[in-house]
Amino acid sequence: MWGRDKSIQPAGFSTPPTTWKSGLANPPPMVPMSERKRISPAARCDLFHVAHKVPAGDSPYVRAKQVQLIDKNPSKAISLFWAAINAGDRVDSALKDMAVVMKQLDRAEEAIEAIRSFRHLCAFESQESLNNVLVEFFKRAGRIEDELKCFSPN
Structure with missing residues (x-):
């Protein structure tokens, strides 16, 4: 079986058929750049918001997130977040x-007081999230x- 018989050719490697390379039997045709669809400014704006993870719009909260x-x-963002609140x-x-x-700017005490002072303006569903913060x-x-007071019923 593993003898030195010269009449048997080694199996070796072979190139796979072209359909194996791309996984597609018929690849899509190439389209010149001049004939491709252009992205509209509105779609480009949407892509900007998706890429930067910023909400779309022009509200005070959106402006704060953009800043x-x-x-x-961060300092200007805090003042814009206050405006949004x-x-x-x-x-x-x-x-x-x-x-x-505020935590990033080492103003944790101020952040705690802000949450305590304005949490009554927030929806009931968000109270647990505020407790976690x-x-x-x-x-x-x-x-x-x-910390323990956050979990005790009031």
Whole structure:
């Protein structure tokens, strides 16, 4: 079987058929750049928001998120989040996002007070999420008593 018989050719490697390479028997035809569809400005704007993970629109909350994520100006973003909260625009999200930005600027105590002061403006469904944010702040500050108060019924 493994002898040195010169009449038997080794199996070796062979090139697979072209249909194996692409997985397609008929690849799509090539289209010149001049004939391709152009992306409309509105679609391009939508792609921008998707790529940067910024909500679309022109509300106070959207402007704050743009300043936070695109302009990368946390101080200005905080003031715009305050404006969104005062305007009643996505208060739940604005309050949580503002607290996160404040934490990045080592203003955790101020973020805790903001959440405590304005959580009554938020929907009932978001109260647990706000508690989680507060617990994170309390853990970092070593405030165990306050952390436990978040889970006690009032």
